Amino acid sequence: MVSQEPTCSSDLSQVVRFAKLDELLALGRANSLWPLTFGLACCAIEMMAAGASRFDISRFGAEVFRPSPRQADVMIVAGTINKKMAPAVKTLYDQMLEPKWVIAMGNCAISGGPFVFPGQYAVIEGVDKLFPVDVFIPGCPPRPEALIEGILELEEKLTGKRRWPRVKPE
Amino acid sequence: MNLPEPYRLLIFLAGTLAFVGFHAAYLVWVERKGAGRFQRRPGPTEAGYAGLLQPIADALKLLSKQVIVPPTSDAVLFRAAPMMVMAPALMCLAVIPFGETLVARKVNFGLVMVFAFGSINVMAIMLSGWASRNKYAIISAARIVSQNVAYEIPMLLVAITLLMMMGTMDLQEIVRKQAGWFWNWNLFQLAANPLMPVTFLIFYICMLAETNRAPFDMAEAESELVAGAFTEYAGMGFGVFFMAEYANVVVGCSLATILFLGGWQSPIGWLPGPWWFLAKMYFLIFCVVWVRWTFPRTQFYGLLNLSWKILIPVSLFTLVLTSVMLKLF
Numbered sequence: 001m002v003s004q005e006p007t008c009s010s011d012l013s014q015v016v017r018f019a020k021l022d023e024l025l026a027l028g029r030a031n032s033l034w035p036l037t038f039g040l041a042c043c044a045i046e047m048m049a050a051g052a053s054r055f056d057i058s059r060f061g062a063e064v065f066r067p068s069p070r071q072a073d074v075m076i077v078a079g080t081i082n083k084k085m086a087p088a089v090k091t092l093y094d095q096m097l098e099p100k101w102v103i104a105m106g107n108c109a110i111s112g113g114p115f116v117f118p119g120q121y122a123v124i125e126g127v128d129k130l131f132p133v134d135v136f137i138p139g140c141p142p143r144p145e146a147l148i149e150g151i152l153e154l155e156e157k158l159t160g161k162r163r164w165p166r167v168k169p170e
Numbered sequence: 171m172n173l174p175e176p177y178r179l180l181i182f183l184a185g186t187l188a189f190v191g192f193h194a195a196y197l198v199w200v201e202r203k204g205a206g207r208f209q210r211r212p213g214p215t216e217a218g219y220a221g222l223l224q225p226i227a228d229a230l231k232l233l234s235k236q237v238i239v240p241p242t243s244d245a246v247l248f249r250a251a252p253m254m255v256m257a258p259a260l261m262c263l264a265v266i267p268f269g270e271t272l273v274a275r276k277v278n279f280g281l282v283m284v285f286a287f288g289s290i291n292v293m294a295i296m297l298s299g300w301a302s303r304n305k306y307a308i309i310s311a312a313r314i315v316s317q318n319v320a321y322e323i324p325m326l327l328v329a330i331t332l333l334m335m336m337g338t339m340d341l342q343e344i345v346r347k348q349a350g351w352f353w354n355w356n357l358f359q360l361a362a363n364p365l366m367p368v369t370f371l372i373f374y375i376c377m378l379a380e381t382n383r384a385p386f387d388m389a390e391a392e393s394e395l396v397a398g399a400f401t402e403y404a405g406m407g408f409g410v411f412f413m414a415e416y417a418n419v420v421v422g423c424s425l426a427t428i429l430f431l432g433g434w435q436s437p438i439g440w441l442p443g444p445w446w447f448l449a450k451m452y453f454l455i456f457c458v459v460w461v462r463w464t465f466p467r468t469q470f471y472g473l474l475n476l477s478w479k480i481l482i483p484v485s486l487f488t489l490v491l492t493s494v495m496l497k498l499f
């Protein structure tokens with residue numbers, strides 16, 4: 001059976017275009033990504049360093065760490081997610097309001113990192129087992145530059161444009 | 171200005187709204203830039219030149235963010251609280267004289283009006299905490315009430331001291347009496363009260379506490395109470411509280427300028443005008459940001475002790491001292 005394409009929506013998109021407004025909103029969102037004040041393990045220290053004077057994520061408007069999940073836009077999962085912690089992390093994610101994004105920072109949040117071995121019973125192997133993740137930042141721990149790169153990557157996902165030219169590793 | 175009444179009112183209405191909107195948006199930028207500079211980092215730089223588009227990006231983000239009214243909350247109060255926190259600041263600006271003729275409404279009890287509407291702000295924050303029905307928000311609401319009671323008293327005592335010296339509640343009249351060189355400002359009226367600078371300091375501290383600025387931001391003590399009274403607010407609901415905080419700082423600093431620093435009077439005796447008013451007001455606002463990023467948050471007991479054990483006795487003493495001085499000389 002041939003699936004019925006909803007013709008009206010494609011017709012409508014010819015007439016009504018929100019492209020410019022959408023781009024503007026995306027630019028606004030990309031320039032004010034407020035993270036949730038929230039750290040789970042050692043990676044959180046690097047996240048704090050990224051907010052401090054040497055690296056300073058406030059240059060990108062992302063230094064407003066909001067303590068309440070209602071006001072935060074991006075959740076930086078920085079650290080090991082234990083099975084006991086998982087329900088709390090999931091609740092925080094559910095309490096955040098749309099639009100929301102997740103950055104998995106560090107090997108623990110990506111895949112369990114150094115805690116993966118046969119028979120381990122305490123650690124969730126990757127935050128993407130709990131909810132969708134937008135940007136993965138590898139490292140144990142990733143340097144603050146890597147977190148900034150992750151935020152730039154998320155901005156690129158929002159706006160479709162890269163803010164600065166990408167640096168090629170030598 | 172000599173315009174027919176309805177036009178004059180409309181112009182001033184638009185002017186006040188624009189003034190508050192502009193300051194609420196760009197004081198956030200000043201705050202973030204200032205925070206950066208005080209901590210030896212650049213602050214926002216990427217959104218526009220020197221991060222000047224940052225408030226616009228924030229506003230776009232906040233406006234397009236999902237808004238919820240939590241099902242357990244008191245929906246009417248929850249929605250009304252942001253309005254109630256913004257409106258009094260706008261009302262106060264209606265009687266603030268920015269220049270010789272630049273005042274929206276000449277009211278001969280302007281001082282009382284500013285204080286009356288100023289205290290609604292705190293009640294609105296209390297309501298927002300209460301309506302959220304969130305345990306952190308309710309604790310924060312309780313704190314706000316005791317903080318407000320504690321700091322309203324020394325502030326009003328200082329206002330009474332000034333009232334005795336000036337003999338009028340008309341803000342325009344108070345500014346006119348401080349004409350001339352800067353030693354005519356109330357801040358330096360040492361003949362009327364040798365403790366005048368202390369009185370100013372008390373007023374300034376109370377202003378910080380009333381507008382919930384650090385080190386007295388018990389309403390939003392994020393290390394203890396998540397986000398305090400604003401925990402459940404999202405999107406522009408929260409944005410309005412954010413803006414109202416700066417609007418109230420503007421009102422508080424304007425009032426301090428008028429009462430102590432001679433309003434639109436020039437410090438060197440010529441060319442008085444609104445620019446002097448703005449310069450003094452911006453200086454005081456800069457000090458507010460400076461204080462915020464220099465001092466850590468006090469404990470709640472410290473906050474109440476400061477008011478009941480130091481500020482109230484000292485302000486009572488200056489009140490008595492002023493009345494004695496006025497009687498003797």
Ligand code: SF4
Nearest residue numbers: 042043106107108141
């Ligand atoms: S990835 Fe490494 S640094 Fe980060 S939380 Fe895990 S063990 Fe710690």
